[in-house]
Amino acid sequence: MTALARQASAEHSLLKDYLAHVAVMRLGRRAVRDRIRIAHAFLARHPDLDIWMAAPAAERHLELKRTGAWPLICYAIGAGRLRLDLELAGIKHLTGLADAIQARDPDGFAMARQAGLRLGWTAEWVETVLGECLAVLLAWHGGVVAEVSSELVDAFDAAIASTMTIPASSRRAYRNRIAGVRQILFESRMIDTPPRRRPWARTLEQRFAQVPMADQVRQVLLRYVGTRAAVLRPRSVESLVNDLLPFAEYLTDRHPDVTSLRQLERHHIEGYLIVNRTRPWRGRRAAAGAGRTVSAAVAQAAALSLRNMLDDLAVWGWAEAPTRRLIFAADIPKLDQPLPRALPPDIDAALMNAVARLDDDFARLALPVLRGAGLRVGEVLDLEIGSIIDYGPTGTWLKVPLGKLATERMVPLDADTLAALDEWATLRGVHRPLPHPRTATPTDFLFTLHGRRLGATRLRNGLLTAAELAGLRAPGGGVLVVTPHQLRHTWATSLANAGMSLQALMALLGHVTPQMTIRYATLASPTLRTAYDEAMGKMRRQFTLTPAGKPIVPDKVTWLNSEMLKTRVAHGYCSRHEAAGACPYANICETCDNFVTGPEFTDALHSQLTDVQALQADANNRGWDSEAARHARVADALTDHISRLER
Numbered sequence: 001m002t003a004l005a006r007q008a009s010a011e012h013s014l015l016k017d018y019l020a021h022v023a024v025m026r027l028g029r030r031a032v033r034d035r036i037r038i039a040h041a042f043l044a045r046h047p048d049l050d051i052w053m054a055a056p057a058a059e060r061h062l063e064l065k066r067t068g069a070w071p072l073i074c075y076a077i078g079a080g081r082l083r084l085d086l087e088l089a090g091i092k093h094l095t096g097l098a099d100a101i102q103a104r105d106p107d108g109f110a111m112a113r114q115a116g117l118r119l120g121w122t123a124e125w126v127e128t129v130l131g132e133c134l135a136v137l138l139a140w141h142g143g144v145v146a147e148v149s150s151e152l153v154d155a156f157d158a159a160i161a162s163t164m165t166i167p168a169s170s171r172r173a174y175r176n177r178i179a180g181v182r183q184i185l186f187e188s189r190m191i192d193t194p195p196r197r198r199p200w201a202r203t204l205e206q207r208f209a210q211v212p213m214a215d216q217v218r219q220v221l222l223r224y225v226g227t228r229a230a231v232l233r234p235r236s237v238e239s240l241v242n243d244l245l246p247f248a249e250y251l252t253d254r255h256p257d258v259t260s261l262r263q264l265e266r267h268h269i270e271g272y273l274i275v276n277r278t279r280p281w282r283g284r285r286a287a288a289g290a291g292r293t294v295s296a297a298v299a300q301a302a303a304l305s306l307r308n309m310l311d312d313l314a315v316w317g318w319a320e321a322p323t324r325r326l327i328f329a330a331d332i333p334k335l336d337q338p339l340p341r342a343l344p345p346d347i348d349a350a351l352m353n354a355v356a357r358l359d360d361d362f363a364r365l366a367l368p369v370l371r372g373a374g375l376r377v378g379e380v381l382d383l384e385i386g387s388i389i390d391y392g393p394t395g396t397w398l399k400v401p402l403g404k405l406a407t408e409r410m411v412p413l414d415a416d417t418l419a420a421l422d423e424w425a426t427l428r429g430v431h432r433p434l435p436h437p438r439t440a441t442p443t444d445f446l447f448t449l450h451g452r453r454l455g456a457t458r459l460r461n462g463l464l465t466a467a468e469l470a471g472l473r474a475p476g477g478g479v480l481v482v483t484p485h486q487l488r489h490t491w492a493t494s495l496a497n498a499g500m501s502l503q504a505l506m507a508l509l510g511h512v513t514p515q516m517t518i519r520y521a522t523l524a525s526p527t528l529r530t531a532y533d534e535a536m537g538k539m540r541r542q543f544t545l546t547p548a549g550k551p552i553v554p555d556k557v558t559w560l561n562s563e564m565l566k567t568r569v570a571h572g573y574c575s576r577h578e579a580a581g582a583c584p585y586a587n588i589c590e591t592c593d594n595f596v597t598g599p600e601f602t603d604a605l606h607s608q609l610t611d612v613q614a615l616q617a618d619a620n621n622r623g624w625d626s627e628a629a630r631h632a633r634v635a636d637a638l639t640d641h642i643s644r645l646e647r
Contacts, residue, residue: 015043018075035071042069049073049082057087057165064092074100077139084139090165094139098131101138108145109134115187116180119451120429129184133177150191153182183451187432194434195452204229207241213248214259220320221248224309233438243305246282250275261313264322269306273331276302300333307332341486342493347472351482354466362454363462365424366447370459370484372417373398374491374509377456377484383446388413388421400510402438409510421446459484492517565627566618568611568634587634590641597641605645609638 022035046052052060064070070092076082078100102109109130116126137148137156160166160174182195204225208218221244229237250272251258258268277299281292294302306327313321343351352371358364370380382401389410390396396418398411413421424446431451433442447454463482472480488509495505506517567574567586574586589595590608597605616631 038068039072061091086163087165090163098135101135105144112184115184129177129180134181150193211245212252216260243302247306261320269326303332342489348490350470354470362458365420368420371487373411374488385444407510568608591637
């Protein structure tokens, strides 16, 4: 068969299939006649549609608009006879394309639709993702849903970004829909890589390549960071890189002649330590904090990392190590030791009442969990469905996952915190577990929504909104800024002030050293207050006879000789200043006719009688006649009580 004959056969086959397709559509007779006429005319002018598809997109768009042949082209794309190019897709409204592609693979789209609904998406958004993205992808590449891979989605994403006819607003819309396609494919288990919110992190080589420095210095820093990365957590590696890059920048800027760390001398380090304390922020914070220098903690971390690196190079015997030690303990900046920033009780109550009224369900329920269990933000976000454990008689506990200090712990839950956890577990729905960022193990994280993990930004924004709702203001008049970690401080402080031992508090907070916990014992501690009151009482007794605060109880000799109206009772002492006058209730029980005692109190009554007689003599000597008479009456009553007991 000649090429011309094959072309005619293909044209006849496409036309025949298209006419059969039109025949079963629910169209009026006139519409059917128009479509048949348009198809015959268009194929007569363009018997080879592949050649026509190679024409400029603008020309094709005008011809489709003039001839009305888009239903024919749409059918050919849906049937797999043609491939849609994105240049045409950028300028042509793709009416009917989604239905044509879905008719080719109804089962695949049904599975994808179920996955989208299972993620908790609205039906409208599911259809948008499927019809305006997944269908376009398959029209562009061909095939069926089951054949779509991560690599294919990446290629489609790149092609969209490079297509000149697609406006910027449409590119942004495509990015959102492509993210939805990735999520559906992951939920359907067609791919095992979950979608990421942000691009993949840069490699170490890329990080160091972006900062100008001598090649030998770059090689040593890369080798050192790579060695430490074998035992450090990813965030610790990131911090190490951020600490070492400023030193490399300093050498390039101030000492370009230093091309090897072995050339370092003490004066290089001294200059860097000065610059390090006053240098501005780098990276993303540079724009936000323009004109601001780094904090003392950042400067300390940079100095410590540099000292550790130089010490490690020397201990490890690397040839690039300096010939002698260059950084010493005195070179490390000292940090202030501020108290934990716990919220006062009134602000804490007002803030949490406002949190309960937030519109964002995640912030409304996660913040009480953070406050009620004393968690760090990362620990809240890492909670798993199985973290809530009921131990029967000992109540319900929360298993806090490995966090900042790489420790697990158990925290008891109160009713309100447990209710918040239960409500969120109902709202989040059920979806495929996500790989854990540290272990890559499939993990059913608690705080996820629509198949994605939720971030800390919504918690911070929730606190700002709650502070505004509660009318909390900073000294400057703006809304009071409360951080999620302050809720943890507030929780720990309230427990310490309620008398919890430091050992128990240390276990609940997940601290690894007592020094981390003891700070909470200095915040309005009742133990410190009691010690203060006792000390102040001792001081007051040295300077004044007037009791201040709680009654002062001195030793017996001092009490008997003090310039006070004194009352001796069987179980203690009373001291009352003369200016207050005689106490109308003094010894009211001992002189009462209804007073009954027993043999077991004989020694106490004898001791009390001895003291009362001494007080009577002291009152006579001072000229306190009424007091002397009162003591005489008490002594007579005590003598009668003792006599009855002896009889």
